[in-house]
Amino acid sequence: MSTKPTIKQQSLTSHRVNRIVPSGIRKFFDLLASIEGVISLGVGEPDFTTPWHIREAAIYSLEKGYTMYTSNLGMPELRQELSRYLKDNYNLEYNPDGELLITVGVSEALDLAMRAILDPGDEVIMPDPHYVSYDACVILAGGTPIMVPTNEENNFEISAADIEARITDKTKAILIGYPANPTGAVMSRDKLIQIAEVARRHKLLVISDEIYAKLVYGVEHTCLAALPEMKESTILLGGFSKTFAMTGWRIGYTAAPREITAAMTKIHQYTLLCAPIMGQVAAIEALKSGEASTAEMVEEYNRRRLVIVKGLNDIGLPCFEPRGAFYAFPSIKGTGMNSEEFAERLLIEEKVAVVPGVAFGQCGEGYVRCCYATSLVDIEEALSRMKRFVNKHKKES
Amino acid sequence: MLKDILKILENDAHATTKQISTMTGAPSDEVAKAIKQAEKDRTILKYKTIINWEKVGDEQVWALIEVRVTPQRDVGFDSIAERIYRFPQARTVYLVSGTYDLLVLITGKTMHEVADFVAQKLAPIEGVQGTVTHFVLKRYKEDGEILEGKEEVKRQPVTL
């Protein structure tokens, strides 16, 4: 019998992959690449190059011949430094041998965490809007993402009560990421404590993506794992990309209980083997003496943050005050356009790239994400172009 | 707040009161007042520009002069330093530790002019024991600014 008909009926790719869609941010970058003179508030990465002392350490390591694989867990010195860093910052004690794992960015860490803990059908509760990888990683691991709407009125903080209302017997974990991409929201300590209580009561794991932990303005970041009794049920994810302007080095980490770390290490060892050694060497230097560079970048981000938030409010795009990360998330509801339309027309008519809020979930509709990790000169120019755009469309309607 | 204002101005003397007010979150009139006060008490000395004169074909000669000095009773190095820094040719004057005492940065139109200044004005000052002149061959970085080949942002188009 011919097998042809069956092959035709089947998709070449798995159901699992078919369930996820390409990142909504992508479309705009294809379009963007074809237009000249665009000011991009789109890319979610620092415009600073990695501080020189960090680059220099990596160059030196290449000269000395550090070009090999490392331990699956990551270089012992890096795990040691990381352990010290978590102790210094949050008074958290993680054993460098067995509770810390160096990953290829928080991107890999997210994937590992999901694959390590989920069985088919398990549910993971997360805020909407959220970073684009969150639901995709859950789906790829066979799980089901469950959205908790968050909104501007509640500072885009996810509430414990809303989480609790969505807990079923299939719920395995809560996934949060504060300071948040795309909103710039920071969770208050009190609200985090409430979430921790819900997690404990229902015996849920919490995956906390704290990649923006150091980028906060006038508020304190609370590390979820550092809350009473939370270390045992938290998978803490952290990275170097944002804190030290090291996106291209691809280094992140997980800090988690031994059993979970062992499970994640199994996946990591078979799929990645280890994180790149050059990035790990750079990360050691970053942890040892990167604090001053970070502080300088944070000061500069803060100035830009104040300029962009005021600027957006002034031109009639009301903007929630972001207290962390490097994103402003203004409402565009007053323009009568949806977020994709707004972003596309703004790009074509005024050559400013922003990301439509809907790329981050249904609750992101009505907003656009503007990344202010770009020079003040560009921010000011972008604002004046956006002003023209908003005024023009006000008159039209 | 004053420190925040000063940091912004140190990096960009052009920044307007309004811009600074936005960047610091302080009201415009308070920013203006703080700047006025800082100018008055000479916290802010002057607003200047870093210029790469070579771009307009103006060759300038720069020299760093090490000066060894006999300190004087009661005033130490200060009075000799003053005699030197009063010359407009002396762009920068520091008292330093180590094998010499004063470090003086001189600029002039020609090497000759600089050499003459050292020989005729600086070296003969009473109390100056000796000088060593280093002519600057190339300026790479000036007051925190890289003069040429400054790195540009090399962001790639990415999709996340």
Ligand SMILES: Cc1ncc(COP(=O)(O)O)c(C=O)c1O
């Ligand atoms: C919230 C959040 N988590 C994770 C990442 C991925 O970071 P990494 O470069 O460490 O993979 C990003 C990058 O934009 C992010 O915004």
